[in-house]
Amino acid sequence: MDTQLQLLRRLCNLTVFSAAEEDPVFTAFVEFLEHAAAPTAHAPAACARFCKALYCQGLTDNWSEYMTSLVLSMDTPCNYFASRDEALPPYLEEAARIDLEALSAAASLTPVEALSDVELDGLHLPKWHAEPTDLEAVWFERLSGIKQYGFGMFARYKMFHMELSDKADKGYVLEPAASPDTVSLEDLVGYELQRRQVIDNTRSLLNGYRASNILLYGSAGTGKSATVKAVANAFASQGLRLIELSKNELHLLPRLLEELSENPLRFILFIDDLSFQENDDNFSALKAVLEGSISERSHNTVIYATSNRRHIVRETFSQRAGDEIHRNDTMQETISLSERFGIRVLFDKPNKELYLKIVSGLAQQYGLQADPEELALEAERFALRGSGRSARAARQFVEQMVACSSETKEGVNSEC
Numbered sequence: 001m002d003t004q005l006q007l008l009r010r011l012c013n014l015t016v017f018s019a020a021e022e023d024p025v026f027t028a029f030v031e032f033l034e035h036a037a038a039p040t041a042h043a044p045a046a047c048a049r050f051c052k053a054l055y056c057q058g059l060t061d062n063w064s065e066y067m068t069s070l071v072l073s074m075d076t077p078c079n080y081f082a083s084r085d086e087a088l089p090p091y092l093e094e095a096a097r098i099d100l101e102a103l104s105a106a107a108s109l110t111p112v113e114a115l116s117d118v119e120l121d122g123l124h125l126p127k128w129h130a131e132p133t134d135l136e137a138v139w140f141e142r143l144s145g146i147k148q149y150g151f152g153m154f155a156r157y158k159m160f161h162m163e164l165s166d167k168a169d170k171g172y173v174l175e176p177a178a179s180p181d182t183v184s185l186e187d188l189v190g191y192e193l194q195r196r197q198v199i200d201n202t203r204s205l206l207n208g209y210r211a212s213n214i215l216l217y218g219s220a221g222t223g224k225s226a227t228v229k230a231v232a233n234a235f236a237s238q239g240l241r242l243i244e245l246s247k248n249e250l251h252l253l254p255r256l257l258e259e260l261s262e263n264p265l266r267f268i269l270f271i272d273d274l275s276f277q278e279n280d281d282n283f284s285a286l287k288a289v290l291e292g293s294i295s296e297r298s299h300n301t302v303i304y305a306t307s308n309r310r311h312i313v314r315e316t317f318s319q320r321a322g323d324e325i326h327r328n329d330t331m332q333e334t335i336s337l338s339e340r341f342g343i344r345v346l347f348d349k350p351n352k353e354l355y356l357k358i359v360s361g362l363a364q365q366y367g368l369q370a371d372p373e374e375l376a377l378e379a380e381r382f383a384l385r386g387s388g389r390s391a392r393a394a395r396q397f398v399e400q401m402v403a404c405s406s407e408t409k410e411g412v413n414s415e416c
Contacts, residue, residue, distance in 0.1 A: 004033060004036060004037040004114070004117075005037040007033065007037075007102065007105050007106060007109070008030070008033045008034060008037050010098075010101075010102035010105075011030055011033070011102055011103075011106060012030070014099050014102070014103075015095045015098075015099060016076050016077065016078065016092065016095045016096040016099050017071065017074060017076060017096070017099040017100070017103060019074050019075065019076075020070060020071075020074065020103070023070055024053055024057055025050075025053045025054050025057055025058050025066060025070075026067075026070065027053075028046075028049050028050040028052075028053040028054075029050050029063075029106065031046050031049070031050070032046040032047050032049065032050040032114070033106075033114070034046070035047075036114050036115060036117070036118055037117075039117045039118045039119070043115070043118045044118065044120065044123055044125055047111075047114075047115065047118075047125050047126070048125060048126060050128075051125075051126035051127070051128055052126075054066060054128055055126075061127070061128050061129050062128070062129045062130075063107060063109075063128045063129065063130045064107045064108065064129070064130050064131050064133045067103060067106065067107035067133065067135070068107065068133060068135060068138060069156070071100070071103055071135050071138075071139055072138070072139065072142050072149075072155060073151070073152065073153065073155045073156040074151070074152070075151050075152035076096070076151070077092060078092060078093075078096055078143060079143075079146060079151040079152075080262075082143045082144070082146045082264075083146055083147070083151075083262070083263070083264035096139075097136055100135045100136040100139055101136060103135050104133050104134055104135040104136060107130065107133040107135060108130055108131065108132050108133045109130055110130045111125070111127045111128060111130075146264050147239055147264040147265065148237070148238060148239045149239070150239065150241070150263070150264065150265045153174070153176060154241055154263065154265055156176070157176035157177065157180075157241075158177075158180060158232070158233070158236040158241055158242065159176070159177040159180040159181075159229075159232065159241070159242045159243075159244070160174045160175060160176055160177060160241065160242070160243045160244070161174070161175045161177060161243075161244050161245075162174060162175075162243060162244070162245035162246075162249050162252070162256065163175050164248070164249060164252075170252070170255050170256075170259070171252055171255065172249065172252050172255070172256070174243060177244075181226075181229045181233075182233065183226050183229050183230045183233065184230055184233055184234065185199075185230045185231070185233075185234050187226075187230065187365065188223055188226060188227065188230055188391075189357065189358045189361030189362055189365075189391075189394075190223075190350065190354050190357055190358045190361070190391060191222065191223055191227070191347060191391070194216075194227070194345045194346070194347055195227050195230075195231075197214075197343060197345050198214060198216070198227055198228070198231055198304070198345065199231060199234075201214060201302070201343060202231050202235060202240065202268070202302075203235075205240075205266050205300070205302055206235060206238050206239065206240060206266055208299070211302050212302065212341070212342025212343045213290060213302055213303040213304070213305075213340070213341045213342055213343070214302070214303075214304045214305070214341060214342070214343045214344070214345060215305050215306075215307065215338055215341035215343070215344045215345070216228065216304065216305070216306045216307075216345045216347060217306070217307045217308065217309065217338070217344065217345070217346060217347070218308070218346050218347035218348050218349070219308065219347065219348060219349035219390060220308055220390065220392070221387075221390035221391055221392030221393060222347035222348070222349065222350070222390055222391050222392075223347065223391045223392075224306040224347050225272050225273075225306050226391075227347075228242070228268065228270055228272075228304045228306065229242065229270075231268075232268055232270075239264070239265045239266055240265070240266050240267070240268065241265055241266070241267050241268070242267070242268045242270050243256070243267055243268070243269050243270065244270045244271075244272065245269060245270070245271060246271075247271070247274060247275075247282050248282065250271070250282040250285040250286045250289075251282065251285040253269070253285060253286070253289045254288075254289065256269070257289070257298050257301055260298065260300065260301050261298045261299075261300065261301070263300065264300075265300065266300045266301070267300060267301045267302075268301075268302055268303075268304050269301060269302070269303045269304070270303075270304050270305075271286075271303065271304075271305040271306070272305075272306050273306060273307065273308070274305045274306065274307045275307055275308070275309055283337065286337065287337055287340065289303070290303070290337070290340035290341065303341075305341070307338075349388070349389065349390065350389050350390065350391065351389070352380070352389065355379070355383065355389035355390075355393075355394060356376050356379060356380075358391050358394040358395075359375065359376070359379040359394045359397060359398060360372065360375070360376075362394055362395055362398040363375060363398050363401070366398055366399070366402045367402075368398060368401055368402050368405065369405075370401065375401075378397070378401070379394065379397050382396075382397040382400075383397075
């Protein structure tokens with residue numbers, strides 16, 4: 001019997017890895033194989049459609065690498081057992097190995113082998129690259145490290161956004177960040193003590209110890225959000241993922257925590273620029289989740305929130321005066337939200353010494369050649385013309401100086 005026809009039949013009867021049928025590139029390959037195995041007059045056109053899908057959606061011509069990535073990121077029943085350190089049931093392991101053998105054969109199929117029986121009549125078709133691939137060995141090795149690499153979309157992406165969705169049963173979907181922030185800890189200058197608290201707490205989470213929720217608060221532009229994202233990037237290879245959600249999605253936190261509790265990875269739930277108006281329904285939602293320690297409810301999840309306000313809830317003097325009989329009790333409840341974070345880290349507005357230290361460090365990172373005294377003087381002037389000293393102002397100043405320096409070297413007239 002024709003080898004291609006055998007492969008086609010095996011690919012059409014996948015069990016453990018049947019989710020491959022939902023992938024458009026894999027689907028295009030199977031369609032091409034149908035015509036090539038017969039063969040039919042439509043084989044060349046089907047080949048072109050497969051290559052188009054591989055080039056445009058897979059963004060590669062390496063079919064073997066694409067298939068490896070697809071298989072390793074697939075969510076299968078095997079993940080359930082592996083994440084609990086349980087041996088795979090014999091029936092499941094056998095089915096997985098049968099599927100992986102077929103997928104390996106598909107990933108190893110070269111254009112010459114696939115088109116061997118097709119009459120091309122001088123027609124030149126697009127090509128792809130393929131090489132001998134043992135997906136069975138690669139996949140079982142990855143399965144043994146599932147707590148580090150994850151599975152499904154969590155194996156392919158590191159940062160996510162929560163999006164409200166009426167179509168989803170849970171009321172939300174997790175969307176991978178299209179262009180995740182690549183900021184690293186090495187990019188950040190100053191506030192070393194503050195970052196150390198966040199890093200140490202995150203290490204505790206990764207090591208399976210008790211970890212706290214953290215509130216990073218203080219002046220705008222001091223690097224609170226950048227710190228959280230840099231920590232997430234630093235530990236992504238150790239099984240850490242970041243999910244960002246907005247204030248309007250806080251009522252869905254219990255459902256998200258329940259979903260993540262069965263995942264072998266560790267997660268930072270990131271709430272940026274958090275603040276509430278009085279009588280905000282989302283206030284009660286977050287308060288309920290923060291009751292006690294989140295690590296008692298979910299061993300693999302922490303909440304990191306940033307805010308410009310120490311007590312998070314906006315309050316006016318007229319509200320403080322009020323006419324409520326037990327106003328003090330209400331005020332204490334409002335203040336108590338920030339107290340429910342196990343760790344509170346202050347990012348205060350930098351003084352002159354810290355501001356200039358940040359400027360100097362960033363100038364070194366960017367390779368900016370300038371007289372230190374002149375650089376400090378110009379940095380102070382920049383802060384005075386703007387909104388004052390901050391880590392953000394320091395970065396804006398240095399980037400502006402680098403741009404001006406480049407323009408000067410290229411002979412461009414510019415007022416810097």
